[in-house]
Amino acid sequence: FDLNPLAVITARVNYLLAILDLLPHRRGEIIIPVYLADSVRTPAEGSTLLSAGAYEFPTAAGTFEVPEELCKPERFDRFCSLVESCLHNGLDTKPFLQHLERQLSLVPPAWNDSDRARVQQFYETLLDLHRRGLNGIWARLLQNNFAPLTVGQFDYIVGNPPWINWEHLPDKYRQSLKPLWERYGLFPHGGIDTILGKGKKDIAQLMTYVVCDMLLKPQGKLGFIITQSVFKTAGAGEGFRRWEIPSPSGQAPTPLKVIEVHDLVELQPFEAASNRTAVIILQKGQPTTYPVPYILWRKGNTSFTPESSLSEVYEATQRYALTARPINPQEATSVWLTLSEDTTQAIQKVLGPSAYEAHAGAYSGGANAVYWLQVIDHRPDGLLIVQNITEGAKIKLPDVIEAVEPDLVYPLLRGRDIQRWRAVPSAHILMVQDPKTRRGIDEVLMQEKYPKTYGYLKRFEPVLRQRKSRGISDMLKKGAPFYTMFGVGDYTFAPWKVVWTRIAKIEAAVVSTREGKPVIPQETITLVACDYPEEAYYIAALVNSSLFQYAAVSYSQEGGKSMGSMHVLEHIRIPAFERNHPTHSRLAELSQEAHVAAEMGNEARLQKIEAEIDKAAAELWGLTPQELQAVQESLQELG
Numbered sequence: 001f002d003l004n005p006l007a008v009i010t011a012r013v014n015y016l017l018a019i020l021d022l023l024p025h026r027r028g029e030i031i032i033p034v035y036l037a038d039s040v041r042t043p044a045e046g047s048t049l050l051s052a053g054a055y056e057f058p059t060a061a062g063t064f065e066v067p068e069e070l071c072k073p074e075r076f077d078r079f080c081s082l083v084e085s086c087l088h089n090g091l092d093t094k095p096f097l098q099h100l101e102r103q104l105s106l107v108p109p110a111w112n113d114s115d116r117a118r119v120q121q122f123y124e125t126l127l128d129l130h131r132r133g134l135n136g137i138w139a140r141l142l143q144n145n146f147a148p149l150t151v152g153q154f155d156y157i158v159g160n161p162p163w164i165n166w167e168h169l170p171d172k173y174r175q176s177l178k179p180l181w182e183r184y185g186l187f188p189h190g191g192i193d194t195i196l197g198k199g200k201k202d203i204a205q206l207m208t209y210v211v212c213d214m215l216l217k218p219q220g221k222l223g224f225i226i227t228q229s230v231f232k233t234a235g236a237g238e239g240f241r242r243w244e245i246p247s248p249s250g251q252a253p254t255p256l257k258v259i260e261v262h263d264l265v266e267l268q269p270f271e272a273a274s275n276r277t278a279v280i281i282l283q284k285g286q287p288t289t290y291p292v293p294y295i296l297w298r299k300g301n302t303s304f305t306p307e308s309s310l311s312e313v314y315e316a317t318q319r320y321a322l323t324a325r326p327i328n329p330q331e332a333t334s335v336w337l338t339l340s341e342d343t344t345q346a347i348q349k350v351l352g353p354s355a356y357e358a359h360a361g362a363y364s365g366g367a368n369a370v371y372w373l374q375v376i377d378h379r380p381d382g383l384l385i386v387q388n389i390t391e392g393a394k395i396k397l398p399d400v401i402e403a404v405e406p407d408l409v410y411p412l413l414r415g416r417d418i419q420r421w422r423a424v425p426s427a428h429i430l431m432v433q434d435p436k437t438r439r440g441i442d443e444v445l446m447q448e449k450y451p452k453t454y455g456y457l458k459r460f461e462p463v464l465r466q467r468k469s470r471g472i473s474d475m476l477k478k479g480a481p482f483y484t485m486f487g488v489g490d491y492t493f494a495p496w497k498v499v500w501t502r503i504a505k506i507e508a509a510v511v512s513t514r515e516g517k518p519v520i521p522q523e524t525i526t527l528v529a530c531d532y533p534e535e536a537y538y539i540a541a542l543v544n545s546s547l548f549q550y551a552a553v554s555y556s557q558e559g560g561k562s563m564g565s566m567h568v569l570e571h572i573r574i575p576a577f578e579r580n581h582p583t584h585s586r587l588a589e590l591s592q593e594a595h596v597a598a599e600m601g602n603e604a605r606l607q608k609i610e611a612e613i614d615k616a617a618a619e620l621w622g623l624t625p626q627e628l629q630a631v632q633e634s635l636q637e638l639g
Contacts, residue, residue: 067115073152080143153217160225161207184209186239228276231336232557238333243288257286291323346627352573358566361521363487365469369393373428411514421598423509433488440481494529496536508543535577537591545617
């Protein structure tokens with residue numbers, strides 16, 4: 001029984017039924033519960049529902065007690081169906097019990113008077129509800145609601161668990177699941193209460209572990225459609241990548257073997273939904289051994305639809321056989337590095353902690369329409385006439401034209417302003433943050449030195465105080481000025497910076513001062529602060545090299561923020577710049593030439609320079625010409 005990930009694409013019940021028809025030992029009818037089943041809490045809490053030989057099933061109509069003997073996998077569905085049939089036919093309690101004992105072969109000592117009394121009370125309660133017209137499908141509701149507890153365990157499980165982040169779950173339900181997250185080790189770091197509802201944990205992670213634990217037989221296999229982020233994110237995915245089910249009794253955990261992963265992110269198999277789709281195949285009872293086969297699916301030159309056949313989808317796509325392994329060999333739960341086998345040894349030479357630290361740009365807490373400005377004119381008295389930029393702002397504010405002091409108006413670099421080897425600010429920002437105190441400039445000082453600027457900000461005080469950004473709102477609660485920003489330090493004002501966007505492909509460039517002031521990047525930009533130009537150009541050369549780019553692609557979510565995030569330098573090694581190092585100096589010189597060629601729009605010249613940069617980067621990281629070529633080819637192949 002081969003679990004094919006293209007079941008994701010076809011996504012049709014008929015396909016699943018066809019697979020089931022192929023099972024060599026298929027017997028009996030197929031029952032698909034379609035509502036009310038909670039496959040997270042119900043199976044995991046089964047033991048807590050069992051008391052004195054009976055399961056207690058809480059429902060809106062009260063708590064029903066059903067003898068343990070009737071809750072066995074081979075009996076519970078038949079029991080519920082018989083109850084529903086007898087209620088529908090209006091049978092009294094005595095004939096119902098006779099039918100039940102005969103059809104389910106209930107005999108002492110497993111079946112006793114206590115069990116009989118419980119079932120009698122259960123049936124009479126439902127019969128009373130039925131006769132009063134208060135819903136006639138209680139048995140069906142019970143059957144569906146507690147199906148995960150009573151269906152038993154299976155050799156194969158195929159499914160698409162719900163993808164719902166914590167912030168989208170009802171608070172009461174989140175609280176009820178806290179013990180399960182802890183039990184399965186999916187919060188590997190402390191402070192679960194601070195993470196709960198704020199981290200990007202997805203309930204699909206928890207459901208995967210619960211289903212493997214409670215519903216999958218030892219050595220059984222599970223195929224789940226799951227978000228690709230569980231393989232490529234640090235904090236949110238670390239617990240998931242333990243690949244073991246803890247034992248509540250203190251015994252050895254049950255290992256899970258990742259057999260194969262299929263990356264369908266580019267295919268976008270679900271209509272009208274943009275998500276990071278992947279398929280994982282697990283086996284219970286075997287440990288995961290790296291590398292893991294990782295199949296990357298790409299679109300071809302022809303299109304397909306959810307109605308396409310398997311052969312049509314194969315013809316319309318390309319598949320790349322990669323391998324996956326933790327980016328840090330000493331940390332088994334670290335993010336996955338996915339590479340072609342012939343580039344693995346080469347990229348290992350590039351990995352490691354960098355000598356430099358990356359930071360995010362200045363963050364307004366969603367109030368860009370207050371801080372982002374367009375300079376309209378310079379007044380003779382030295383004041384600037386500015387207008388706030390409201391286009392595309394999250395918080396809708398009116399357009400305002402005001403005169404402000406020039407001291408706190410800095411050139412602003414937005415994401416749209418950055419290209420490979422070229423970054424040109426197109427707007428200005430009101431920078432009212434003290435980089436030493438990491439909060440807004442003291443209000444008394446603002447009023448004394450910058451009264452016009454303070455008056456401008458005062459117009460927006462109600463809006464600025466209502467910002468929900470956690471970092472900013474916490475500071476406001478502690479008495480920080482209402483115009484306080486976030487993500488501003490000494491590095492923000494560095495005279496030289498290497499910058500790239502945190503979203504999608506990394507395209508680095510060097511920026512310095514403009515109008516006599518340092519350029520301030522916005523929060524969607526990653527920056528590395530430098531003291532002098534040669535260092536900045538050296539870093540930009542390495543970041544734009546094929547080797548750095550391929551390493552970043554290999555461990556990041558495609559097109560996601562993690563691609564160019566501040567953490568990229570924690571994994572890709574850039575040695576500290578040395579002026580007397582010939583390769584370092586050569587990279588800095590080539591980078592400067594690349595910036596000039598990019599500004600002039602000379603693509604042919606730029607390609608030659610980039611080829612030289614790749615050679616120098618390979619020399620720095622110790623790669624052979626053959627290894628460099630393999631990386632370049634793989635990067636080009638992956639687009």
